[in-house]
Amino acid sequence: MQTLAQVGEPAIEVPNGASVPAYYALLASRYLHETGLDADALAEFAVLMRRHAGGHPDAHLREPMTRENALAAKWIAAPLRLSDCCPISDGAVAVVVSAEPGAGTPVRIAGAGQAHRHQHLSAMDSVMNSGAADAARRAFAEAACTVGDIDLLAIYDSFTITLVMLLEELGIAPRGRAIDRLRVGDFGVDGALPLNTHGGLLAFGHSGVAGGLMHLAEASRQLAGRAGERQIAPKTRALFHADGGVLSSHVSLILETA
Template sequence: MRDLRGRTVVAGVAESDLGVTGLGSLDLAAQAAARALADAGLTTRDVDGLFTAVAGRGMAPLDVGEYLGIRPRYTDGTMVGGSSFVSHLHHAALALDAGACDVALIVYGSALRSEFGKLPAGPPEVPNYEAAYQPRSPASGYALAAARHMHEYGTTREQLAEVAVAARQWAAMNPKAYKRDPITVDDVLGARMVSTPLGALDCCLVTDGGGAVVMVRAERAADLPKPPVYVLGAGEAHWHRTISAMPDLTVTAATESAARAYAMAGVKAADIDVVQLYDAFTINTVLFLEDLGFCAKGEGGAFVSGGRIAPGGSLPVNTNGGGLSYCHPGMYGIFTIIESVRQLRGESADRQVEGARLALAHGNGGQLSSQVTAVLGSAATL
């Protein structure tokens, strides 16, 4: 494993407009890219490494490069679902460290709500041996995992509901969040059922949105207009594509991706100050907190109860409101990086976690399939 600890930094981050924008996917990507580059004190003329994935665009790097007027000497179009951008963070660190590029732009845009308006009932890639059961994918796959966790460990719907309530409490402090009105556990339990045992408030938002991350080598940190955020460790893993091929519905490959990221960073879960998880569904947060080492397997339901991951709790999780309340344009992973960086810079205003030095950003792709973990740190962690 190549040791990347502290060798590259995140120099700029930004979102596009979020919610219902009326813009196209490439417009949103461009908007986010321009804002992130400005945050880094750079322009598209400086970018020579392009990392991007856009659902439905098989040659997304070509589309995005043309639209932005970038002619990169290093390109990565890795597409492993919503975890792609945390994977890009890892790949960009490798490329920068190897000298394959000098300024890496990771960028995403999706007009999911404006162009489609709702979560699709079943993607075309559902294999024929699952199609006969007419799954409402992706919700049905995550519902299977939730049901199995409930059966095996006694996890309750009320505990899952606490995840949604905590996310909304964080979102209430984020002016960019799409949903900010308060909800209760009873509201979550009483919401329309989507795929048993997951109701509408257990499921992520459907919004437009884009995000961008700019990275450079650490030697340029002194020239940056904003405090540098160091990439300390990263790890990737995947065990399956379809939910029916998942070896154990209660254990994800995050167990491996986290171990690799922690080993590179030289930290453990207990050292992390703030956690940003891919919460497409409430069960995700429970599973990932277990698999990333914040609690033992089967204890996730109890762990998220009592406000532990909400504002004022002992472990700040998804401090922007997450995919459940902040935004979810179909692929959420880049927003875990953006919020991690803002927390480590001290830029999160009312939701700022005091003294945050270490952040974990975790991406999930497919149906609990691709798992990518990154550990980011302030200069004080070097």
């Protein structure tokens, strides 16, 4: 944890003792202030990820969690509770990219984009514009499609606030309204736009780089029809997005069935 905290700016942020959850708590506080969203709403994303992880045999946290359970969790860095934070998990994953199609429906990388707007939280201009949208625009342009063509989401979720902010910056929902899409069921496995069907970092687990890459592996499996008993209804195009640092570096990929 001490090593992870070194992502902070070395002259001011790190000497003041901030942890990674504290950095994201600062983001959450500002986001909640600007949108007017109640902090308790974040818990609903934790509950959704736990529900999705419950069906995955390799997930770290598979026990059911209710909204009440999530809100009863201890504070880590207000307004973030333990339920808002991903676990530190062991794990590994590999993705093979080949010119030859694999088993199931062929899946290809149709577009890719990255953006690096700032390095440290104190240099971030706005919590509403971290650079995620820049990465996504490049990926969508290369894939010759728009966010309206996406029917599966694999979005980085180190904290509930990470997930909410990225969903909105990527254009999946207007500012402050990602919670509305969750509440009508859009992000469920049977919804219009299934989100992190393996449970994401918040429940499947976070094992460093492998944790984020698992989102890509899960999206590929679902598109290829290779998810076994967890297979959702057929999808044709997925948006994968991951970030590094404190919303510092962003990578978007568009996957589509061939």
